Amino acid sequence: MQVTTHANHSADSQRQTAMLQTEFNKYKNSADFVAFKFIKEKTRDYSVRNGKTEDLNEFFDQGLMIEVMINGHIGYGATAELTQDGIKKAFNKARAMTETASRFAVHRFDKNVRPAVSGSFESNRKTKLDKLSLTELFDFLKKTSLALKKSDLIIAAVADAMLIECTQLYFSSAGAHFSQEFDIVVNSMSATASNGKESQTRSLHGGRGNCLQVGAEYFDVDSALQSCEEISAQALELLTAENCPSETCSLILAPDQMLLQIHESIGHPLELDRILGDERNFAGWSFVQPDDFGKLEYGSPMMNVVFDPTVTGQLASYQFDEVGNTAEKKYLIKNGTLMAGLGSLESQARSGISGVANSRSSSWNRAPIDRMANINLEGGKLTLEEMIGKVERGVIMYANRSWSIDDYRRKFQFGCEYGKLIENGKVTKTLKNPNYRGVTVPFWKSLAGLTDPATVETYGSPYCGKGEPSQIIRVGHSSPYALFNNIEIFGGG
Amino acid sequence: MKNYLKLLSTDLFSELKANEELSLGLHSEESEFIRFNKSKVRQNTSVLQHELTLQFQADNKSYKATTMLSLDPKADRVSLQALIDRIREDLALIDESPKVTKMQNHGQSEVYKKSQRPSTHDIVKKINAQFAGSDLAGLYCAGPVRQASLNSTGQFHYFENDHFFFDYSIYDGPRAAKGFYSEDKWDDTAFANQAALLKNTLSLLNKPQIKIKPGTYRTYLAPMAVAEVIQIFNWRAVSRSAFEQGFTPLKKLHSGEQLFSPLFSLTENNELGLNSHFNSQGEISPKNLPVIENGELRNFLINTATAKEYNLVSNNADAGQWNNEAMRSIDVRAGTLNENELLSQLGTGLYLTNLHYINWSDPQAARITGMTRFACFWVENGEIAGPIQDIRFDDTLYNLFGRELINLTKQQSTFINTSTYQKRALGGMKVPGLLLNSMNFTL
Numbered sequence: 001m002q003v004t005t006h007a008n009h010s011a012d013s014q015r016q017t018a019m020l021q022t023e024f025n026k027y028k029n030s031a032d033f034v035a036f037k038f039i040k041e042k043t044r045d046y047s048v049r050n051g052k053t054e055d056l057n058e059f060f061d062q063g064l065m066i067e068v069m070i071n072g073h074i075g076y077g078a079t080a081e082l083t084q085d086g087i088k089k090a091f092n093k094a095r096a097m098t099e100t101a102s103r104f105a106v107h108r109f110d111k112n113v114r115p116a117v118s119g120s121f122e123s124n125r126k127t128k129l130d131k132l133s134l135t136e137l138f139d140f141l142k143k144t145s146l147a148l149k150k151s152d153l154i155i156a157a158v159a160d161a162m163l164i165e166c167t168q169l170y171f172s173s174a175g176a177h178f179s180q181e182f183d184i185v186v187n188s189m190s191a192t193a194s195n196g197k198e199s200q201t202r203s204l205h206g207g208r209g210n211c212l213q214v215g216a217e218y219f220d221v222d223s224a225l226q227s228c229e230e231i232s233a234q235a236l237e238l239l240t241a242e243n244c245p246s247e248t249c250s251l252i253l254a255p256d257q258m259l260l261q262i263h264e265s266i267g268h269p270l271e272l273d274r275i276l277g278d279e280r281n282f283a284g285w286s287f288v289q290p291d292d293f294g295k296l297e298y299g300s301p302m303m304n305v306v307f308d309p310t311v312t313g314q315l316a317s318y319q320f321d322e323v324g325n326t327a328e329k330k331y332l333i334k335n336g337t338l339m340a341g342l343g344s345l346e347s348q349a350r351s352g353i354s355g356v357a358n359s360r361s362s363s364w365n366r367a368p369i370d371r372m373a374n375i376n377l378e379g380g381k382l383t384l385e386e387m388i389g390k391v392e393r394g395v396i397m398y399a400n401r402s403w404s405i406d407d408y409r410r411k412f413q414f415g416c417e418y419g420k421l422i423e424n425g426k427v428t429k430t431l432k433n434p435n436y437r438g439v440t441v442p443f444w445k446s447l448a449g450l451t452d453p454a455t456v457e458t459y460g461s462p463y464c465g466k467g468e469p470s471q472i473i474r475v476g477h478s479s480p481y482a483l484f485n486n487i488e489i490f491g492g493g
Numbered sequence: 494m495k496n497y498l499k500l501l502s503t504d505l506f507s508e509l510k511a512n513e514e515l516s517l518g519l520h521s522e523e524s525e526f527i528r529f530n531k532s533k534v535r536q537n538t539s540v541l542q543h544e545l546t547l548q549f550q551a552d553n554k555s556y557k558a559t560t561m562l563s564l565d566p567k568a569d570r571v572s573l574q575a576l577i578d579r580i581r582e583d584l585a586l587i588d589e590s591p592k593v594t595k596m597q598n599h600g601q602s603e604v605y606k607k608s609q610r611p612s613t614h615d616i617v618k619k620i621n622a623q624f625a626g627s628d629l630a631g632l633y634c635a636g637p638v639r640q641a642s643l644n645s646t647g648q649f650h651y652f653e654n655d656h657f658f659f660d661y662s663i664y665d666g667p668r669a670a671k672g673f674y675s676e677d678k679w680d681d682t683a684f685a686n687q688a689a690l691l692k693n694t695l696s697l698l699n700k701p702q703i704k705i706k707p708g709t710y711r712t713y714l715a716p717m718a719v720a721e722v723i724q725i726f727n728w729r730a731v732s733r734s735a736f737e738q739g740f741t742p743l744k745k746l747h748s749g750e751q752l753f754s755p756l757f758s759l760t761e762n763n764e765l766g767l768n769s770h771f772n773s774q775g776e777i778s779p780k781n782l783p784v785i786e787n788g789e790l791r792n793f794l795i796n797t798a799t800a801k802e803y804n805l806v807s808n809n810a811d812a813g814q815w816n817n818e819a820m821r822s823i824d825v826r827a828g829t830l831n832e833n834e835l836l837s838q839l840g841t842g843l844y845l846t847n848l849h850y851i852n853w854s855d856p857q858a859a860r861i862t863g864m865t866r867f868a869c870f871w872v873e874n875g876e877i878a879g880p881i882q883d884i885r886f887d888d889t890l891y892n893l894f895g896r897e898l899i900n901l902t903k904q905q906s907t908f909i910n911t912s913t914y915q916k917r918a919l920g921g922m923k924v925p926g927l928l929l930n931s932m933n934f935t936l
Contacts, residue, residue: 049738053590058558060576063542076538080561086541093539097525100614104621106533134583142588156738192739198857199739278530280630280669281662284849362915367536404852406864406883411936413862413885415854433855437885437936468632468660469526469538469913488936492855 013040016082017169020064023087028173031095033069033111035172037322038062039364046134047160048141050149054158056134063364067172068094072108074346075101078365113345114323116175121319123183124312125215129163132216137161140219147228148191153239154232155194156201161219162186162208162462168322176324184315184474185218186211186462189228193235200238200432202231202417205256206399209459211315211474234418237430243491244419244434250394250448251436251487252387255457257416258479260400262377263461265440266298266305267475269409270332271466272343272351273370283466284407287440288338293353296338299444304378305333307342307356314476315460316373323368325357332375336444344370362471369467374460374476380450387449387483389425395489396420396427396481397434413437433492449483456480494521494543494639495603495651497564504570505577506645510551514596515577516644518546518773521562522917524636525613529661532621532629542916546773547573549580550596553589556580592798598646599775606766607655610635610679616657619681623688624663631661631672638917642775652769654919660911662867663691668698668880671717671847671867675909694846694868700879703871705934707884711842712932713835713872716906719924721848722893723823725861726759728853730890731784732817733793733810737803740817742859742890746790751891753788754898760784761794761810762824767909768920772796772811772821782808784820788895794818823922828901830928835902837875838928844870844877848886859890862935888933902926 016038024036040062047054063080064087077094079086141159148157164184171177187210190203204210204227212218253261269286273279288296309318309327318327323345331339341347343355347370360371388396402415419434420427460476502517509515521543528536543562548555558576562569611619613635620633635657642650658675672691674684714722729735730742745751761782763770771777774797783791794810796818810818830838843865851863864885871878902925909921 056556060560079541082563083565097537101534101537104534135586365540367538402852404850
């Protein structure tokens with residue numbers, strides 16, 4: 001049955017593509033530049049709580065984004081009405097508004113910001129996600145949820161899987177024609193323990209941090225059950241753990257907290273459209289100034305951070321950004337010095353600052369803006385045991401549960417699920433409510449050690465929010481364990 | 494759209510089997526978004542989107558599927574029927590859910606609202622003219638938003654609100670003042686007055702910044718800042734399902750062990766007219782649901798599924814983020830403090846117009862953290878001394894709305910929901926300003 005269904009889908013897709021190309025040909029000469037971007041995305045999001053069906057949700061999203069350039073200003077018209085009349089309506093609306101807006105444009109671009117590329121990309125997977133049935137997924141979730149509920153003190157044992165199958169198709173009057181296909185899995189598991197006086201939650205790498213481009217082969221029940229054992233044991237442990245102390249000391253962040261540290265204090269401040277002021281009213285500005293590139297000592301000399309959509313299997317891997325710029329690996333920070341910004345071709349044209357292929361949108365109904373993709377901190381030289389051995393007094397913190405930073409991306413505060421105290425080079429006791437705060441550049445300058453590349457773990461977030469109108473994007477972050485000195489930590493209460 | 498929906502639903506409902514139920518929820522919008530930077534247009538986007546959410550139920554099992562309508566009647570009809578057929582087959586192999594309740598007919602209604610405003614083309618020119626000499630960033634958003642809820646028992650509710658908002662801020666280098674304009678009728682004079690007031694506020698920031706040391710300070714939170722803090726209640730704090738599953742910042746309030754101030758009352762007030770009168774299930778929202786009254790917890794938000802699972806009475810709450818109940822139309826009761834007495838009543842302390850990026854610091858203690866943003870000032874003996882460098886706060890809801898609350902302003906401000914993630918949200922809140930004896934600042 002699935003083979004037949006898949007064949008039907010292929011035939012439908014071909015018909016749809018042919019229709020869109022026919023329509024595009026009607027409009028491609030009706031402005032200085034015209035592009036059609038078609039996105040189709042199916043998301044299945046299923047959860048099981050305490051072994052029972054919680055939610056079975058699916059979202060099938062498809063639509064067309066039309067780009068129109070008039071007098072150097074690019075405007076957009078998006079529509080779900082995939083009919084001749086619907087596309088005509090959307091094009092006419094986009095052209096009319098772009099004509100008006102072009103008289104007040106903040107910048108006039110040339111067609112170099114829309115390269116004429118062709119090609120295709122597919123996620124690297126053994127078995128496509130569309131081969132996985134609801135029954136198979138439900139079976140996985142039920143088993144893992146029941147395994148998480150190892151005690152009556154576990155009041156909520158939740159297993160969730162979100163599967164995303166996305167295709168993008170882009171063609172333009174400049175001659176661009178590319179397609180990309182993504183299979184994505186976001187798997188979360190959590191156990192909330194309560195003894196009547198307090199509750200504590202422990203999860204698989206914090207919220208929805210466990211996310212990859214991967215196929216159905218991800219769902220290995222045996223491996224998942226091992227994680228369940230650890231998660232529920234640690235949730236119970238937290239009920240009787242001491243509060244994280246309030247002091248200034250050494251701090252080791254596990255990769256599943258480094259995910260947020262990198263995201264908030266490196267990724268966002270380096271977005272060039274933010275530096276140019278586009279985001280000031282909503283997501284904020286940046287402390288980074290245009291003159292800082294090539295000069296600012298952002299952190300310790302051991303700090304090397306890359307923008308890299310070419311990595312296989314990470315959440316934001318792709319070949320082209322959404323305006324056709326070919327993705328390449330680039331150092332944003334090299335040996336601690338700020339080198340390049342997260343700026344698309346448009347931001348590079350506006351600012352003159354070196355950028356990357358990062359013009360991305362959440363879906364067909366939002367214009368692309370400067371976004372993170374995969375932003376990764378490279379490994380260092382230590383084993384984790386060596387790193388812990390260096391610490392006289394400190395804390396290791398695992399798995400993000402809270403994040404807050406100012407609108408210039410300097411003063412941050414993070415909370416984690418689980419901590420361990422280190423005394424005289426040894427891990428001693430479990431700590432609950434571990435939190436820390438700091439200021440971005442001094443924090444990164446206090447980086448004193450990184451574990452080696454073999455310890456790098458890969459996470460991400462499907463929910464990076466930004467933009468006016470707002471949109472969320474999927475981003476990947478990989479990191480080793482990282483040691484920082486003289487950090488203000490505190491607990492709950 | 495209403496008629497399209499009726500025709501579509503007639504076909505789909507007629508194909509259901511005796512043990513099956515189906516509901517259809519619509520979110521449709523025809524929106525224009527104009528994004529500004531440096532008082533000019535950065536991007537303009539028009540969006541036509543029509544999301545239909547099907548909830549299919551049979552034999553105590555339920556599946557929700559959202560899809561886009563193309564408005565090609567034949568294509569939509571065929572794809573929706575194929576979707577239902579597939580769900581029917583898949584659901585047969587899945588366990589029952591303890592949360593499923595039988596669908597009800599919650600009646601029929603139609604409500605239409607429309608603001609009066611110039612065309613978006615004219616609005617762009619007006620904004621540019623008003624702020625040509627300024628550095629403005631922000632978003633103008635306009636157009637109809639339609640919501641509907643139908644089901645196979647005969648329910649039909651339809652709501653359409655064609656409205657606009659202009660959410661913006663103006664800058665003098667790093668100094669910024671925040672504005673917001675949304676009315677039933679665009680008024681050039683009112684808009685010009687707001688622009689003038691904002692430019693004046695910005696000029697007040699043109700003094701050396703004062704660096705505030707960490708510590709506790711007497712503080713006034715203006716309505717926009719209060720709105721930011723109040724939003725944290727919608728991060729699962731007032732959700733009964735979240736409470737039952739261990740997320741319990743209001744545990745002490747619930748048990749009576751620790752109360753908020755008797756001056757503080759928080760209501761889900763659907764008479765504000767900011768959202769549709771029905772929730773996503775088509776249940777009619779209560780006109781006024783007291784959540785916290787005179788400092789005591791009166792009601793968690795309870796939706797029908799939560800009520801069934803925990804043997805409670807539903808108050809027709811809707812699912813917010815991550816399916817935990819959330820308020821849609823918040824009203825914080827006014828106090829007795831006159832706005833013209835604010836500075837003298839504050840005396841010496843902080844005057845904060847906006848806060849930013851609030852999150853739980855320790856949810857079990859109802860502790861939150863966030864940053865100051867935009868025009869925030871140090872006040873000495875009732876006089877504005879100067880703008881402050883941004884600073885982080887970390888304090889508990891029990892302090893802010895409890896022991897440290899001195900008074901709230903007589904005047905309230907209404908803010909419609911400006912969220913545009915995936916689609917435009919409805920709803921909003923009406924809040925006063927807050928005068929606090931003490932608020933804790935950390936970095």
